[in-house]
Amino acid sequence: MVRFIYRSYMNGQTSYAIAKTLTERHIPTPAGKENWRQSTIESILTNEKYKGSALLQKKFTTDFLTKKTKINEGEVPQYYIEESHEPIISPEDFEEVQAEFTRRKKLGRKYSGSTMFSAKLVCGDCGHFFGSKVWHSTSKYRRVIWQCNNKFKGEHFCSTPHLYEDEIKIRFISAFAAFFQNREMVLETCRMLLEDLSDTSALDTKIEMLTMELNDIGTLIREHIQKNAESVQNQDSYNLRYDELTEQYERKKGLLQKMQQKRIEHQSRIESMASFLRTLEKTNEPIDYFDDSIWRTTIEKVTVFHDGRMVFQFVDGTEIEA
Incomplete structure (x- = not known):
């Protein structure tokens, strides 16, 4: 079940969708309950025990x-x-999920997809994501197409065309073949970049210092309150000092939260780059079929333009038109 959850998530399913599927299949939760919650799925997806x-x-x-x-x-x-x-999940697959988890969290409510193409295709007209639509859903001509989610909203409709999944896959194979020509140079550059990214000592030091400062101010606040409780104080002076300390505390707390978020995003970048590097190292020749694992770990986004052009941006920043 853990492998199913991880596989479904990396195939584009949301935590909510996975929870709904498991509930509908009448599979009990780890606690033996009938209904799965989104928070339970997210806990499983981020728990390091599953990678050993x-x-x-x-x-x-x-x-x-x-x-x-x-x-x-x-x-x-x-x-x-x-x-x-x-382990139940390989360390490599676990790190890929952590990078994807952070990516979706950063997107927020913009991510509501159900396949590996979700939140990857971007409209060149308005910048919104493409979403899947079903044509002729009740007939033998049923087709799944992808088009800009904002296509028919607002005063000016987007002129970007709809895409079929087979077309996206074929163009990706073409883009990857062009990208693969510079494989050795990309590998060398990525290894150097990953080495630089992995050094988080400066960021860790800032977080450690802010944490210590926050704890010190917290101690001063507690001592200030305790002193006021034990002896008679001028309340105007007490409140003035209390406000000063709490203002300092909130300011430091805000800075610490920003640094911690920056650390999370930095770690996500490391994990994405490491997954990208692993995929490229084990891919010894251009592909002649669509590989969803290579798609997930190498593509940052694909921009679709009104004239049908598609520009594939790889994780290392390389852009290939196909």
Whole structure:
């Protein structure tokens, strides 16, 4: 079931769609319940234990009398153990899912697809994504086409044409063949780029410093409140100092959240580049058939223009018209 969830997600399904499918098939959740939730699917998709690793002390006990626990947000050390047990998902597939998970999260509500082409095809007229539509759904002439989701909205309709999936696949094969001609140079460049990207020490230092500063200000706030509770204070002075400290706390908290988000996006870029590099290293010749794995890991987006041109942008930034 874990492999099914990962495979469905990488084939374009949303977490909600996967949860709905499992519920309709009457497959019980890990807790033995009938209804699957989106949050359960997302938890499975991001849990490192399925690739054979373990992260210890995700939670810690704050009160040993009441047994109250709290999610560890840096208060106590965490320990990451690789190859701690037999994996269900390969580490490579797990990292691909993490990169895709972050990509979709960044897209937000724009991502609502159900296939591998979702949130990959972009309209050259308005910049919106293409979505799938079904023509003649109840007849033998049933066809799935892709067109701009914003095509018939607003005052000016988009002039980009609709596409058939077979056409997208054929053009991708052509674009990949042209891209493959520079394979060795791309591999060398990507290895250098990945090495540079992997050095996150400067970003980690900033996060560590902001976390320490935030904790220090939090301590000052608690001490300020405690002092006011234990002895008579001038309330105007107390409130003024309290407001100053809380303003500093919120400002530092905002900076920390931005740095943490930047770290997540940076890690996603590393994972995408690593997946791209692995795919290119094991692909020794141009492909003469559509490979969904190569499509997923090498293509960043495809821009479709009004005259039917399609420009394929690969993860390394290379653009090929096909």
